[in-house]
Amino acid sequence: MTELPRITRRGAMLSAAALLAAPAISYAQSDVIRIGHLTPRTGFLGPLGEFAVQAAQMASDEINASGGINGRKLEMLFEDSVNPQTASAKAERYIQRDKVSCIVGEINSASALAIGQVVQRERALFINTGANSDALRGSDCRKFMFHIEGQNSMYVKAVGRALVQQGLIKGKKIYALTADYAFGHDLLRVAKKFIGENGGNVTNEDLIPTELTDFSPFLLKLRQARPDVIVANLAGAQITNFLKQYSEFGLRFPVAGFGFDTALAWGAGAGNFLGTWPTMWHHRLDNPGAKKFTADFRGRFGRPPENQAWGDYNAVKILARAMAETKGTDGPRIVEYLESGAKFDVQKSREAYFRARDHQIMTEMYAISALPAAEQKDRYDLFTSSAALPGPDESLEAIASTPEEASCTFPT
């Protein structure tokens, strides 16, 4: 048992071959601009990472097809961020070895926090495209970190309005299921505050381990507790499993969630998607930008883009514009430009901008509601959408966190 495998001649030959076959590493050239994309591609958030990668690649190809940035080609590097430790190590490698101008990506709030610490130390730029935790825009905010993903407060206040209108909050007994990691804890806190302020009552709350695949013990608990509404603050593969099994058990309590990704509903299967959920963007939006993005993405990858694709696509596009406007890749100048309130077309009816005080994008959101099972004919068109939230005559900040809810002082 303790004997180590002997290295044979053949083994040595194989290792040599493997070493030689490893991808050649080309060192930083001045004629390309590099963006290091870093997001989970395996594990419980892996299903979303693929959309992120495809969309970032598509954005970069579009930029290069129209002449690159300031005459320089854009080169994307892609890595699987796996978990916070690996994310941190790979972010460091991107900056120190590959000399990237910016890191784009992430979905996991804990990993985004780790990358935020790296970019703070290295003074490099990071655009977060998928991590929702309010803390990233509050106590853990960073001068070099910007957020294209909505914060938990935005998700809660956007879908919260729809839920209040549907009468699912005031005076209701609410059972909350929450993903047991940074994102979920943060979301539960924000959600409970909103529910409390709107006259609802969270009577039960269960923290669900991220690796849990079988919800049946919790479905039995739900059935016993007889809540008025179930609020699912879940993440990644949890959402798919929850939807499939909730419908399997035939429970009839209304379902809503404060965190959501459309791809996970697409993966649940016919007749299994139900409830009302928030999203930053969806492929059924009726505006020219959204239609073109959807058609291009669909033509290339055979399925419509969803919210995660939207985030990474726009991150690369916005960066390209910032680099073009500042005529370079200097981090502090790009930060200054993004903080200046510059407006960006993000395939919605209103343009978006970054809020200077916490670097959160200010943009419209939507509440989507599942069509009745019998009307879910198309594999992707499973839902109807609310109008843009907030409404056209309100400030985009109406759904974002107030300074009291998440206050940010950038560390120097």
Added chain:
Amino acid sequence: MEIVFLLEQVLNGLLIGAYYLLIALGLSLIFSLGGIVNLAHGAFYAIGAYLTVALAPHIGFGGAFVAAPVLVGLLGLVIERFLLRRFYRADPILSLLLTFGLAMVAEQSLRMIFGAPPLPFSIPPELRGQVFIGEFIYSRYRLLILLVAALCVAGLWLLLQRTHFGRVVRAGVQNPDMVGALGISLKPYMSAVVMIAVGLAALAGVMLAPVIGVHPAMGAEILTFAFVVVVIGGLGSFWGVVVAALIVGVVRGIAAYAFPPATEASVYLLMLLVLLLRPRGLFGERIAKFE
């Protein structure tokens, strides 16, 4: 009321145990006879689920129920013949590396062919619905899973205990050299055992595709639990695995009831406890060749 509810959780836990069982039995069989810790076992489960999603639109869920395990069994046969066979008597580290590599290749292949997001798949309409017994609720489909698992356990037990095939396999587990000395080659038996074992994993994949997200990492998700079940049950013990699968399901159910964040951790704590008290697992046998 609380006691009744706890009982409901316990019974539900038995059902959950049935999923792990189909995977764990195969894992235990391959280890007992070949001495190989098959880290690729979860991959066969995932392939079974993906085949179901791919085949069901053409040959129906019933067709996939038969076809997927058979196809995966044949894949297992090929892998046994050309890869596993070389490692039965080698340092276990080597077969660990091999099967770990196979698992990664399989997961990444699924990702490249079918994409990373989960594939939609639902319970066939005729199998949907719930059964109510007094206060208790059961998904009809899960009762079907339980039935399939029970039939597999019974079938496998009969095969191992009541047939010539089973006698050779059991003798091979305890003393392969003696079996060889009697003029019986274990090679074809090993092929058959691998085929049955991975076929069972694929069957679990078929049965769970409608209720669990079908995504590339699903094999890795279930494999850890299957290992825990085998370790708790004790290597080489058929009933040990069966009992352990059920206990793991029940412990998980009770943890979900009492302290949800520990739902998954409870299973590892159980394993720790069992190993402290009974290092060979609950019903582990002494297998001379592994000592």
